[in-house]
Amino acid sequence: MAHSPIDQFKVKPIAEFQLAGIDVSFTNSSLWMVIVLGLVSVFLIGGMRRSSVVPGRWQSMVELAYEFVAGMVRDNVGKEGKSYFPFIFTLFMFVLGSNLAGMIPGSFTVTSHIAVNFAMALFVFLAVTVIGFVKNGAGYLRLFVPSGVPGWLLPLIVLIEIISYCTRPISLAVRLFANMLAGHIMMKVFAGFIISLSALGAFGVLGAVAPFAVTVLLTGLEILVACLQAFVFTILTCIYLNDAMHPGH
Amino acid sequence: MELEAAKMIGAGIATLALAGIGIGLGNIFGSYLSGALRNPSAAPKQFTNLLIAFALTEATGLFALVIAFLILFT
Numbered sequence: 001m002a003h004s005p006i007d008q009f010k011v012k013p014i015a016e017f018q019l020a021g022i023d024v025s026f027t028n029s030s031l032w033m034v035i036v037l038g039l040v041s042v043f044l045i046g047g048m049r050r051s052s053v054v055p056g057r058w059q060s061m062v063e064l065a066y067e068f069v070a071g072m073v074r075d076n077v078g079k080e081g082k083s084y085f086p087f088i089f090t091l092f093m094f095v096l097g098s099n100l101a102g103m104i105p106g107s108f109t110v111t112s113h114i115a116v117n118f119a120m121a122l123f124v125f126l127a128v129t130v131i132g133f134v135k136n137g138a139g140y141l142r143l144f145v146p147s148g149v150p151g152w153l154l155p156l157i158v159l160i161e162i163i164s165y166c167t168r169p170i171s172l173a174v175r176l177f178a179n180m181l182a183g184h185i186m187m188k189v190f191a192g193f194i195i196s197l198s199a200l201g202a203f204g205v206l207g208a209v210a211p212f213a214v215t216v217l218l219t220g221l222e223i224l225v226a227c228l229q230a231f232v233f234t235i236l237t238c239i240y241l242n243d244a245m246h247p248g249h
Numbered sequence: 250m251e252l253e254a255a256k257m258i259g260a261g262i263a264t265l266a267l268a269g270i271g272i273g274l275g276n277i278f279g280s281y282l283s284g285a286l287r288n289p290s291a292a293p294k295q296f297t298n299l300l301i302a303f304a305l306t307e308a309t310g311l312f313a314l315v316i317a318f319l320i321l322f323t
Binding site: 006075171174175177178179181182228229231232235236 | 297300301303304305307308311312314315318322
């Protein structure tokens with residue numbers, strides 16, 4: 001095969017820069033991040049440019065996105081979460097935008113790289129930890145001590161809770177990364193079947209209808225997964241934030 | 250045994266985690282459906298939890314996939 005299914009994830013420098021011996025080239029990953037940022041900004045600002053009481057089609061889409069995230073923050077964090085809404089909304093729109101932009105054929109999926117996801121997840125983790133300690137002081141440590149656990153079991157439970165707290169950024173990042181990676185590889189593998197089958201002649205072309213149908217269906221599934229994973233990333237951020245606001249329950 | 254063959258077998262074994270994911274996902278959706286059929290009015294409120302549980306379970310399976318890729322391509 002000419003193209004391996006993991007070729008699409010290769011980061012290629014477009015303009016090379018060196019800064020104190022560190023490679024800071026402008027890559028296709030950076031290019032797509034800028035494109036996603038532009039698309040999201042155009043979508044949000046353009047929709048609200050001529051805002052009216054009775055929204056038009058574009059404005060309702062923007063309001064739908066806003067309401068969706070606002071409801072998520074309200075349900076999971078409560079009223080105190082309002083001040084963190086801009087960050088969570090930005091996170092949601094960026095992840096959703098890059099997941100969906102990755103579905104354009106020939107594009108680059110920013111979120112299919114663990115470096116990008118881990119940076120976001122680590123920031124969420126550090127921010128939540130700092131917020132938890134600032135809001136509750138040492139009382140934040142109650143998060144690691146669930147109520148109603150018999151005393152002899154407590155040391156073990158606390159250890160498990162601490163480990164599970166510390167693996168949060170890893171699982172948050174790897175979940176998004178693995179979903180994007182697996183979906184895109186699966187689509188490329190089935191698309192590869194079409195090419196190798198149709199190279200066999202007339203019967204092969206007839207047979208290639210099956211993998212083509214699967215690819216079409218997979219594209220639909222991948223768009224669902226793209227939205228779902230953006231939602232999951234955001235709602236887990238909300239849940240972690242809720243832990244920081246109201247620990248010990 | 251050659252290293253290449255051992256890698257292939259190892260990656261194949263790593264996909265065995267799919268068995269657990271199948272059980273888990275079936276459990277989640279099955280429980281949701283049986284709960285929703287008993288009390289349909291409470292079902293929409295639990296849809297968010299269903300999606301979270303789905304994503305958390307699915308991610309566990311994808312960790313196995315990542316391991317398989319690490320074995321194959323490194």
